[in-house]
Amino acid sequence: MSAASSxxxxxxxxxxxxxxxxxVVDLIRKHGVNWARxxxxxxxxxxxxxxGIELMATGASRYDIARFGAEAMRFTPxxxxxxxxxxxxxxxxxxxxxxxxxxxxxPKWVISMGAxxxxxxxxxxxxxxxxxxxxxxxxxxxPGCPPRPETLLEGLMAIQRIVTNDGVKSSKERGxxxxxxxxxxxxxxxxKEDIG
Amino acid sequence: MxxxxxxxxxxxxxxxxDIDFAPGPLLSRKKKExxxxxxxxxxxxxxxxxxxxxxxxxxxxxxxxxLACVDYLNFPKARDRFAVVYALLSITKGHRLxxxxxxxxxxxxxxxxxxxxxxxxxxxxxxxxxxxxxFTGHPDLRxxxxxxxxxxxxxxxxxPLQGRGxxxxxxxxxxxxx
Numbered sequence: 001m002s003a004a005s006s007x008x009x010x011x012x013x014x015x016x017x018x019x020x021x022x023x024v025v026d027l028i029r030k031h032g033v034n035w036a037r038x039x040x041x042x043x044x045x046x047x048x049x050x051x052g053i054e055l056m057a058t059g060a061s062r063y064d065i066a067r068f069g070a071e072a073m074r075f076t077p078x079x080x081x082x083x084x085x086x087x088x089x090x091x092x093x094x095x096x097x098x099x100x101x102x103x104x105x106x107p108k109w110v111i112s113m114g115a116x117x118x119x120x121x122x123x124x125x126x127x128x129x130x131x132x133x134x135x136x137x138x139x140x141x142x143p144g145c146p147p148r149p150e151t152l153l154e155g156l157m158a159i160q161r162i163v164t165n166d167g168v169k170s171s172k173e174r175g176x177x178x179x180x181x182x183x184x185x186x187x188x189x190x191x192k193e194d195i196g
Numbered sequence: 197m198x199x200x201x202x203x204x205x206x207x208x209x210x211x212x213x214d215i216d217f218a219p220g221p222l223l224s225r226k227k228k229e230x231x232x233x234x235x236x237x238x239x240x241x242x243x244x245x246x247x248x249x250x251x252x253x254x255x256x257x258x259x260x261x262x263l264a265c266v267d268y269l270n271f272p273k274a275r276d277r278f279a280v281v282y283a284l285l286s287i288t289k290g291h292r293l294x295x296x297x298x299x300x301x302x303x304x305x306x307x308x309x310x311x312x313x314x315x316x317x318x319x320x321x322x323x324x325x326x327x328x329x330x331f332t333g334h335p336d337l338r339x340x341x342x343x344x345x346x347x348x349x350x351x352x353x354x355x356p357l358q359g360r361g362x363x364x365x366x367x368x369x370x371x372x373x374x
Contacts, residue, residue: 125357127363
């Protein structure tokens with residue numbers, strides 16, 4: 001486009017349409033794709049201790065994780081997008097956990113469930129990882145020892161809030177270290193902190 | 197002393213007169229006949245004694261129930277650092293015997309009994325892993341509980357509970373690398 005034509009033809013209209021179009025696309029992405037995605041999370045249960053029992057209770061009929069669309073638990077990382085680490089992780093188990101995380105397809109999220117996965121808990125010993133976030137990125141921490149199913153469901157809803165905002169981005173685009181604890185708003189912390 | 201195991205002690209002392217077995221109760225009980233007997237064996241004579249305990253008709257200990265280790269560091273009146281403990285059971289005779297084999301730093305070595313009881317394979321690997329006692333003649337003496345690359349022997353009494361930084365020293369997976 002030459003300089004003369006740009007002076008005669010206003011580009012405001014095109015830009016306005018483009019802005020509106022991207023806005024609509026963004027709406028569809030946010031409220032269409034992400035809406036579908038957040039209500040169809042596929043958890044990978046990495047249950048190593050008593051948190052796994054609460055995870056099973058969450059999946060059972062009384063608490064019923066299917067109400068949030070996350071009932072399809074698969075035991076292979078290639079079919080899952082939500083990693084739930086439920087229980088303490090020994091150092092010898094850490095390469096397994098990391099390989100499972102790396103084998104999951106993007107986009108993927110990680111819930112660190114319970115005190116042991118988040119901080120080592122009472123197992124302050126030489127062989128237990130003091131928080132899996134030292135070695136893999138974690139999206140949501142669920143406190144409790146073990147957490148009740150309601151707490152885990154609240155953690156799942158925190159994941160859903162993250163998915164609503166940037167579900168179609170890969171976790172690489174989202175950056176590292178989204179530190180969200182259950183009870184805090186996902187909106188306030190999202191994207192603002194970049195803690196290594 | 198248990199009446200059942202009395203012939204075993206007599207057979208041992210007649211066969212190995214040069215060894216001081218020092219037979220005594222492992223724990224003192226109210227009823228003397230319930231007490232289980234423990235004998236001491238020096239490490240260099242362990243294979244001969246164990247072979248005798250398994251093969252002799254008066255002993256016939258067919259089964260090695262357990263193999264463990266005790267660290268006697270800072271223990272009152274302890275003369276030696278480590279004791280490798282063998283729990284033996286005779287299925288045909290119905291009697292039990294405990295064998296203790298004392299070893300010391302800096303180079304604790306005990307002959308392996310895998311040639312006599314094949315079930316000693318993994319317990320010896322566990323004792324090697326957690327106490328650092330080398331079992332000479334073991335076919336495959338690797339660590340069994342802790343991970344490869346772990347240097348220490350964590351059940352020794354002088355090893356700190358929280359380790360020496362081993363739990364921090366590990367590869368990190370980041371979102372950029374994933």
